Amino acid sequence: MYEFLSQNALYIVLLIVLIGWVGIFSYLLRLDKKMTKxxxxxxx
Amino acid sequence: xxxxxxxxEGLAKTFNxxxxxxxxxxxxxxxxxxxxxxxxxxxxxTLLKILSGILSPTRGSIEMNIGGKIxxxxxxxxxxxxxxxxxxxxxxxxxxxxxxxxxDIRGIEATDNYIEDLLKLxxxxxxxxDFVRTYSSGMKQRLKYAFALLHNPSILLLDEPRSNLxxxxxxxxxKIMEEQKxxxxxxxxxxxxxxxxxxxxxxxxxxxxxxxx
Amino acid sequence: xxxxxxxxxxxxxxxxxxxxxxxxxxxxxxxxVITTLSIILFSIGNENVSPELLSGVLWIIIFFxxxxxxxxxxVSEEERGTVMTLHLIAKPLSIYFGKLLFNLxxxxxxxxxxxxxxxxxxxxxxxxxxxxxVTTIILGTLGLASGSTIIAAxxxxxxxxxxxxxxxxxxxxxxxxxxxxxxxxxxxxxxxFSESFGEFQILISYLVVLTAISFxxxxxxxxx
Amino acid sequence: xxxxxxxxxxxxxxxxAGFSFPITETPTNWYDLPFVPGLEDKARIIFFHVPMAWVxxxxxxxxxxxxxxxxxxxxxDHDLIxxxxxxxxxxxxxxxxxxxxxxxxxxxxxFWNWDPRETSIFVLLLIYGAYFALRSAIEGExxxxxxxxxxxxxxxxxVPFFIFIMPRIVEGLHPNEAIVSKGKISMNRTMLVIFLxxxxxxxxxxxxxLNLRVRTERLEHKQSLxxx
Numbered sequence: 265m266y267e268f269l270s271q272n273a274l275y276i277v278l279l280i281v282l283i284g285w286v287g288i289f290s291y292l293l294r295l296d297k298k299m300t301k302x303x304x305x306x307x308x
Numbered sequence: 309x310x311x312x313x314x315x316x317e318g319l320a321k322t323f324n325x326x327x328x329x330x331x332x333x334x335x336x337x338x339x340x341x342x343x344x345x346x347x348x349x350x351x352x353x354t355l356l357k358i359l360s361g362i363l364s365p366t367r368g369s370i371e372m373n374i375g376g377k378i379x380x381x382x383x384x385x386x387x388x389x390x391x392x393x394x395x396x397x398x399x400x401x402x403x404x405x406x407x408x409x410x411x412d413i414r415g416i417e418a419t420d421n422y423i424e425d426l427l428k429l430x431x432x433x434x435x436x437x438d439f440v441r442t443y444s445s446g447m448k449q450r451l452k453y454a455f456a457l458l459h460n461p462s463i464l465l466l467d468e469p470r471s472n473l474x475x476x477x478x479x480x481x482x483k484i485m486e487e488q489k490x491x492x493x494x495x496x497x498x499x500x501x502x503x504x505x506x507x508x509x510x511x512x513x514x515x516x517x518x519x520x521x
Numbered sequence: 522x523x524x525x526x527x528x529x530x531x532x533x534x535x536x537x538x539x540x541x542x543x544x545x546x547x548x549x550x551x552x553x554v555i556t557t558l559s560i561i562l563f564s565i566g567n568e569n570v571s572p573e574l575l576s577g578v579l580w581i582i583i584f585f586x587x588x589x590x591x592x593x594x595x596v597s598e599e600e601r602g603t604v605m606t607l608h609l610i611a612k613p614l615s616i617y618f619g620k621l622l623f624n625l626x627x628x629x630x631x632x633x634x635x636x637x638x639x640x641x642x643x644x645x646x647x648x649x650x651x652x653x654x655v656t657t658i659i660l661g662t663l664g665l666a667s668g669s670t671i672i673a674a675x676x677x678x679x680x681x682x683x684x685x686x687x688x689x690x691x692x693x694x695x696x697x698x699x700x701x702x703x704x705x706x707x708x709x710x711x712x713x714f715s716e717s718f719g720e721f722q723i724l725i726s727y728l729v730v731l732t733a734i735s736f737x738x739x740x741x742x743x744x745x
Numbered sequence: 746x747x748x749x750x751x752x753x754x755x756x757x758x759x760x761x762a763g764f765s766f767p768i769t770e771t772p773t774n775w776y777d778l779p780f781v782p783g784l785e786d787k788a789r790i791i792f793f794h795v796p797m798a799w800v801x802x803x804x805x806x807x808x809x810x811x812x813x814x815x816x817x818x819x820x821x822d823h824d825l826i827x828x829x830x831x832x833x834x835x836x837x838x839x840x841x842x843x844x845x846x847x848x849x850x851x852x853x854x855x856f857w858n859w860d861p862r863e864t865s866i867f868v869l870l871l872i873y874g875a876y877f878a879l880r881s882a883i884e885g886e887x888x889x890x891x892x893x894x895x896x897x898x899x900x901x902x903x904v905p906f907f908i909f910i911m912p913r914i915v916e917g918l919h920p921n922e923a924i925v926s927k928g929k930i931s932m933n934r935t936m937l938v939i940f941l942x943x944x945x946x947x948x949x950x951x952x953x954x955l956n957l958r959v960r961t962e963r964l965e966h967k968q969s970l971x972x973x
Binding site for chain 4: 671672675678679680681685688689691692693695696699700703719720723726727730731734735738741742745
């Protein structure tokens with residue numbers, strides 16, 4: 265197990281970064297949608 | 309005689325996203341006077357500061373025209389005098405030194421005689437060599453009048469003209485107000501009915517605000 | 522133009538007279554320099570410190586004494602409420618240059634005092650090329666006064682004046698400080714005058730650029 | 746919306762490519778990245794760290810431009826954009842500093858070496874820090890906007906001086922200059938493409954987040970006007 269992890273360290277880092285990025289991205293996307301909704305509410 | 313015109317158009321000031329006042333427009337010609345009234349916090353002092361060029365308005369414009377020449381904003385101070393509770397003179401100088409200092413910085417030619425006259429008019433002649441920090445609040449207020457009149461301003465702005473003055477002082481102030489109307493323009497921010505009677509036009513900042521909405 | 526110049530000089534004289542009377546800045550500043558210098562002397566003790574390192578220390582003293590005293594010109598007007606009075610008697614331009622002149626005199630005097638004490642008491646600090654050293658002190662004083670005066674004008678309008686002053690000034694004065702320290706190092710290592718031309722060019726252009734931009738922006742600060 | 750999804754995909758691909766494309770001594774395949782002696786896998790940081798530093802600079806410039814606009818027009822909206830951009834810039838500045846510092850630990854042996862790049866990002870960090878310290882110390886929105894804009898301009902004007910100053914003192918301060926210049930990365934085509942894509946991706950990401958921030962600020966501004 266340890267051997268596998270240390271040999272593929274790069275891919276593990278890649279995985280972690282990817283998960284982080286997907287998280288940030290979906291958060292931004294949701295925020296964007298919410299903002300659009302709020303702006304519409306405000307106009308009325 | 310040089311004609312004096314002082315007018316504003318749509319003056320507005322917001323502070324911290326809060327409107328203090330808006331749409332202040334008036335036009336004053338020579339020999340006219342204006343009273344500005346309003347509750348505490350309605351922006352009387354702020355408006356006077358804007359008119360005298362100390363603060364810049366959020367919106368709107370001011371125009372000062374003397375003898376057909378438009379005065380640049382950074383030269384307003386040469387043409388106008390202001391008395392305000394917020395004004396402070398230099399504590400570490402004497403009354404006379406203060407006036408001489410202002411004369412020198414302004415670069416005007418008020419003679420020593422004129423300064424003497426002013427000090428006598430405001431009953432400060434005896435105390436002229438004392439530091440301003442030893443003055444009472446009434447004396448400071450009178451010194452401010454001497455400061456405002458030092459350069460014979462075309463426009464005189466008074467904020468709460470009676471504050472800290474005794475009956476005799478108020479008498480002098482009314483005399484000055486009358487004289488100013490003969491010489492140029494007088495603008496007074498006050499809630500005192502007697503003060504208002506000395507002015508021809510009136511702006512009520514509270515009504516302004518309600519009528520604006 | 523001539524009028525503004527006269528007003529500038531009168532404001533300068535007024536500040537000078539006021540300082541002579543109240544001694545708000547001067548006494549405290551002189552004591553500040555003496556205190557800092559003695560701390561440095563204590564910590565050096567009998568150690569052999571290289572003159573290069575000591576050139577940096579000299580400017581640390583100068584920087585912090587600047588930071589403790591030069592904001593007073595604007596802050597005191599703001600605190601006493603005399604700002605409005607100044608507004609009513611002079612153009613922003615005259616006020617800025619009057620204050621700059623006063624700060625320049627104050628800092629100049631202070632730096633002469635500091636440098637003399639430093640040369641006298643810090644034994645490891647020996648200047649080999651005085652022409653570089655003196656030019657550096659002069660240009661450094663000019664630049665420091667220019668940079669710290671405009672920041673003082675900003676700081677006077679803020680709520681926490683004391684601590685904010687060095688925080689705001691440091692990034693702006695950093696190019697100057699790095700250059701004067703470098704030039705001072707050259708003067709103690711016995712370089713030729715021509716070797717420090719680069720430093721002087723930077724110092725002069727810094728001074729010109731900073732004074733010009735302050736001159737352009739001061740009105741915005743002054744009128745809020 | 747589509748554009749935003751595309752941006753998401755774009756950066757995902759860059760992350761995958763940046764991490765997983767093999768580094769070989771003699772790049773032959775289209776996906777091979779060049780080998781840099783002394784850096785190896787650590788060279789991959791260029792795809793992420795440099796764009797962050799770029800965005801930091803970009804944010805400062807935008808903040809500066811809108812600060813000047815505010816001074817000219819006194820439009821509070823310009824200050825909203827200016828301060829939002831500065832806020833984002835500070836965030837990216839911290840990210841760039843931390844990633845760079847970690848990388849320096851593994852490449853140069855210590856977290857901080859006062860190399861010219863490190864010094865310039867440090868100065869930007871100081872300016873951003875001072876900018877927000879100033880903003881929080883001023884009451885009154887207009888005053889805050891004016892003074893912080895003035896400060897940003899003065900600070901911005903002194904930054905270019907470092908270009909002339911750093912080469913003069915770098916010898917004394919920086920012992921690792923040799924490694925930096927030896928480690929100068931000669932990019933091949935693949936690397937360059939990924940690098941430039943990342944740069945553009947990060948720039949787009951910055952503008953998106955900036956847009957979101959400005960919109961929230963505007964809403965808040967409107968709300969406070971209504972509440973009056």
